Amino acid sequence: MDNPVKVYVPRDSTALSLGADRTAKAIQAEADKRGLGIELIRNGSRGLFWLEPMVEVETAKGRIAYAPVKPADVASLFDAGFLEGGSHPLHQGLTEEIPYFKNQQRLTFARAGITDPVSLDDYLAHDGYKGLANALAMSPEDIVKAVTDSGLRGRGGAAFPTGIKWNTVLGASGEQKYIVCNADEGDSGTFSDRMVMENDPFVLIEGMTIAGMAVGATQGYIYLRSEYPHSLHILNEAIAKANVAGYLGDDIRGSGKRFHLEVRRAAGAYVCGEETSLLESLEGKRGLVRFKPPLPAIEGLFGKPTVVNNVISLATVPIILDKGAQYYADYGMGRSRGTLPIQLAGNIKRGGLVELAFGATLRELLYDYGGGSASGRPIRAVQVGGPLGAYLPESQFDTPIDYE
Amino acid sequence: MANKLSTIALERVQAHIEAHRGVEGALLPLMHAIQDDIGYIPEEIYPQISKALALSVAEVHGFVTFYHHFRTHPVGKHVLQVCRAESCQAMGAEKLEADIKKQLGVDYHETTVDGQVTLLPVYCLGNCACSPAVMMDEDVYGRVDAQMVAELVSEVCNG
Ligand SMILES: Cc1cc2nc3c(=O)[nH]c(=O)nc-3n(C[C@H](O)[C@H](O)[C@H](O)COP(=O)(O)O)c2cc1C
Ligand code: SF4
Ligand code: FES
Numbered sequence: 001m002d003n004p005v006k007v008y009v010p011r012d013s014t015a016l017s018l019g020a021d022r023t024a025k026a027i028q029a030e031a032d033k034r035g036l037g038i039e040l041i042r043n044g045s046r047g048l049f050w051l052e053p054m055v056e057v058e059t060a061k062g063r064i065a066y067a068p069v070k071p072a073d074v075a076s077l078f079d080a081g082f083l084e085g086g087s088h089p090l091h092q093g094l095t096e097e098i099p100y101f102k103n104q105q106r107l108t109f110a111r112a113g114i115t116d117p118v119s120l121d122d123y124l125a126h127d128g129y130k131g132l133a134n135a136l137a138m139s140p141e142d143i144v145k146a147v148t149d150s151g152l153r154g155r156g157g158a159a160f161p162t163g164i165k166w167n168t169v170l171g172a173s174g175e176q177k178y179i180v181c182n183a184d185e186g187d188s189g190t191f192s193d194r195m196v197m198e199n200d201p202f203v204l205i206e207g208m209t210i211a212g213m214a215v216g217a218t219q220g221y222i223y224l225r226s227e228y229p230h231s232l233h234i235l236n237e238a239i240a241k242a243n244v245a246g247y248l249g250d251d252i253r254g255s256g257k258r259f260h261l262e263v264r265r266a267a268g269a270y271v272c273g274e275e276t277s278l279l280e281s282l283e284g285k286r287g288l289v290r291f292k293p294p295l296p297a298i299e300g301l302f303g304k305p306t307v308v309n310n311v312i313s314l315a316t317v318p319i320i321l322d323k324g325a326q327y328y329a330d331y332g333m334g335r336s337r338g339t340l341p342i343q344l345a346g347n348i349k350r351g352g353l354v355e356l357a358f359g360a361t362l363r364e365l366l367y368d369y370g371g372g373s374a375s376g377r378p379i380r381a382v383q384v385g386g387p388l389g390a391y392l393p394e395s396q397f398d399t400p401i402d403y404e
Numbered sequence: 405m406a407n408k409l410s411t412i413a414l415e416r417v418q419a420h421i422e423a424h425r426g427v428e429g430a431l432l433p434l435m436h437a438i439q440d441d442i443g444y445i446p447e448e449i450y451p452q453i454s455k456a457l458a459l460s461v462a463e464v465h466g467f468v469t470f471y472h473h474f475r476t477h478p479v480g481k482h483v484l485q486v487c488r489a490e491s492c493q494a495m496g497a498e499k500l501e502a503d504i505k506k507q508l509g510v511d512y513h514e515t516t517v518d519g520q521v522t523l524l525p526v527y528c529l530g531n532c533a534c535s536p537a538v539m540m541d542e543d544v545y546g547r548v549d550a551q552m553v554a555e556l557v558s559e560v561c562n563g
Contacts, residue, residue, distance in 0.1 A: 014531050017546035049533035185530060188489035194530040226436075226473045227485075227529050229542040264429070265436050267471035270527070284431030284457070286470040302428065344533065346491040351533030374495075 004037035005083045006058035010113065012045030012198050013230040014191070019070065020053040026071035027055065030078050038083065044199025046113030047353030048100055050371075056095055059085040065092040100369055105331060106355045107339050108316045112199040118237045120245055123202040129247065131321030135210045136255045143214040144170055147317060149325035151337025156182050156310025162317075165307060168297035169215040172305035177217035179208050180282065180301060180308045183224045183231070184266050184273035192341040193311035195353055197224075197231040200315070201238035205261060207314035209248065210321055211307055212259040220261040221301070223278050226268050235263050275308040312341060331357035336402035344370045347379075363397040409449070413442050417449050421456045430457055431467055435474055444475045479522035480515040482560050484508075484553075485539040488525045491532035500536050501525075503550035508557070520561045 009015075009024040024040060031038045048054060054067035055077075064085040066077060073090060080088040092098055106112070115122040123129070135143050148163025169177060181204065185193040196204055208220045224232055239261055242248040250258050264282055266272055272281045276290035279301050300306020316338065320328045329337045336358035342365060344351050349371035356365075366372065366379055373379050379394070409417075420437040424430040434453070439445055450464045457464075468474045486501045508516050508523060515522040531537040534546030540556055548556075 013544050014534055014546060017531050017534055017537060017544040052534075186528070188528045189491045189532045190528075191530040191532055225530075227526055227539070230544075264432060266473075267432065267435070268473035269471050281432060282429050284429040284467070285463075286466055346494040346532060346535060353533075 004039045006041055007031075007038045007083070008041045008043040008056040008058075008063070009053060010045040011042040011117070012052075012113075012195065013228075014049050015045045015052040015054070016230070018049075018052045018068065022071050023053045023055065023069050023074070026074040027069075027077075030074050034078060036078075036083065041116055043115060044111075044113045044117045045195070046095070046101055047109065047195060047199075048098065048350075049352040050350040051092065051098075054092075054095075055082075057082055057085060061085070061094065063095045065095040065098065066090040067092055100350065100352070100354075103368075104355050105339050105357050107319050107328065107331070108203075108312060108341060109195070109200070109353065109355050110319065111203065112195060112353075115200070117199050117201055117234055118241065120202065120238075120241045120247075123200075127322060128202055128318075129206055131318035132206050132210055132213075132247070132253075134321050135213050136253065136257070140170055140214050140216060143210065143321065146320060146325045147214070150320045150328040151325075151332070151335070152313065152316055152320065152328065153336070154310055155312035155316075155340070162309060162313050165297055165309070166211065166214050168295065169217070169305045169307050172298055174305050176219070176302075176304045177215055178301045178304055178306040179211045179215070179217045179220040179314075180275075180279065180296075180306055181208055181220065181222040181311055181314055182273065182275060182278060182308055183222050183228075183311050184278065185225050185228075185311070186270050186273040189345045190343055191345070192343055192353055194225075194228055194231055195341075196311050196315045197222075197228070198234050201235050202242065203318055204235075204311060204315045205238060205242050205248065207317035208261060209252065209259050210317050211309070211314060213252075213257060215305070215307055217305075217307065218258045218260065220259065221282060222261070222263045223272070223282060224263050224265050226265050232263060232265060239263070278308065279306065333357075333359040333400065333402055340401065342401075347373045347375060349374050358402045359400045361398050361400055365401075366397065409442075409446050413446075414449075416441055417446075418452070421452060425456060431459070431464075435468065435471075439474060444478050447476055480520050482521050482541055483524060484521050484557070485524045485526035485529070487527070487529050487531070487535070487537045487539075489528040489532075491528070492535040492537055495535035497536040500538075500548070500550060500553070504538075504553055507550065507554055518561075521557060 010020055028040055051067035053069050054065055055069045056063040056065050066082055080086040111126050115126055144163055144166045152162045153159045183193055246253055248261050269287045272278050272287040277287035281287040296306045296308050331338050339355050339357050341355045354369050417438055424434040445468055450461045454461045454464050510516055510523050512523055512525050529537045529539055529544050531544050531546050537546050538548055
């Protein structure tokens with residue numbers, strides 16, 4: 001037989017929560033029973049959660065999706081010749097042509113669902129570590145300038161320009177500096193941080209490494225929500241691989257530069273999502289909010305200059321260093337540059353992750369993507385989380401989404 | 405008061421303390437290591453921890469009580485967490501938790517009489533696109549109803 005057909009079944013925890021493991025097992029068992037060679041790949045999720053578990057098959061035309069697939073559907077999929085893209089009631093066509101996916105502008109989430117999240121080879125084959133390669137050839141000032149020029153603003157709440165924060169840490173004196181990733185993702189309805197960590201952990205690792213090179217920090221910590229055990233395992237596996245391959249450690253890719261990274265689990269205090277209480281917690285204290293100033297950029301973790309950034313902010317850095325500040329800044333509107341990952345959740349028909357340039361309207365999101373409410377009743381008001389945190393009535397559904 | 409902790413458990417706790425000597429901000433990862441291993445953080449070990457990390461016993465106590473994740477009493481063999489945050493509420497979590505409590509015959513923070521399952525509330529599992537959600541030990545389940553949770557419970561209890 002020639003090459004076994006590649007079959008993809010996601011391992012993202014939402015896909016798992018809908019039975020992806022059982023589906024994967026059933027597919028392998030059925031293939032064995034029929035004597036068909038398949039290569040089962042546990043990819044990430046593309047974030048089309050209403051279709052999970054979404055199984056994809058690699059064909060000459062591209063990856064074809066069948067979804068949602070339950071173990072009971074598996075035999076009929078084989079009967080229908082799904083390994084060659086055969087027709088079946090669950091057939092969704094080419095994954096990349098599904099409108100929910102096709103119409104998105106995926107920059108931060110470029111690889112999510114496409115690659116095996118813990119495969120470094122896969123990451124490298126899909127433009128991974130190109131941003132770091134560029135950064136290693138640049139001066140710290142130029143790296144910071146690229147981030148500033150991209151217009152990237154913090155995705156964790158305060159929308160503070162990331163480049164300006166980094167510049168303060170770069171300018172602060174001190175032998176020891178830190179990069180801290182805020183992965184406490186405390187608000188209900190948010191899961192884009194989790195999706196980065198589970199579906200493309202290397203992009204976060206790369207972003208933090210670039211941050212380290214930019215400001216002269218040698219140690220990074222990811223402060224991870226304790227409710228995310230899958231993220232913990234996937235991050236630790238990816239970090240171990242990055243260490244072995246020299247993408248982390250004492251001599252990053254022969255540059256002589258040092259950066260170490262460790263995940264620290266939070267312990268279920270909502271207030272620790274706030275950056276100063278997060279730092280207290282990392283220091284081994286109760287997470288009580290500190291008075292500012294001094295800013296963490298000047299006196300942060302253990303009193304040292306510290307960059308504290310959200311997962312999405314850091315995971316967006318590699319593409320900026322890879323494709324250039326202008327490439328990123330060309331997306332968006334006004335002073336809101338780039339893209340925003342938006343999470344559709346709660347009482348909505350098609351829940352999932354939508355990454356779009358700033359400027360989309362809520363109506364577009366709720367109806368074109370979300371498909372309206374799960375209960376079929378008109379949506380009267382919506383809670384917009386994250387950096388835009390607000391409760392918006394129907395009359396505002398046509399206002400473009402941006403920071404202002 | 406006599407030590408409630410077995411000698412073996414005490415030795416394991418001691419090993420975790422040793423492993424965390426010299427670690428930056430050791431208290432947080434140390435507490436996780438202990439709870440992951442023996443299921444809870446026994447108050448009788450506070451003096452050892454305070455000595456190893458140069459903290460007062462009151463500081464260790466204050467730390468443990470501040471964080472919901474840490475518990476000072478043993479739990480059942482399995483931990484079932486039911487999400488009570490907004491997105492799950494919008495999809496019927498209130499009824500779900502009432503049904504689960506009735507089925508298991510326990511309230512939150514209690515363990516079933518057979519010692520199998522401890523029920524805990526949780527505030528968002530990041531599974532909000534498929535609410536309501538629960539987590540059994542480390543595995544998340546989405547779009548669940550009381551029936552599915554009952555099957556899940558009997559699955560983990562019977563093997
Ligand atoms: C109560 C409270 C909770 C917060 N929770 C989070 C959180 O879960 N994740 C996050 O990234 N930022 C959170 N923030 C914002 C952080 O304090 C901080 O602004 C952010 O981590 C900075 O990163 P950014 O500039 O990349 O956005 C919270 C702030 C407050 C006041
Ligand atoms: S004190 Fe901070 S954590 Fe508490 S409610 Fe206010 S903003 Fe939220
Ligand atoms: S609100 Fe329940 S999983 Fe997020």
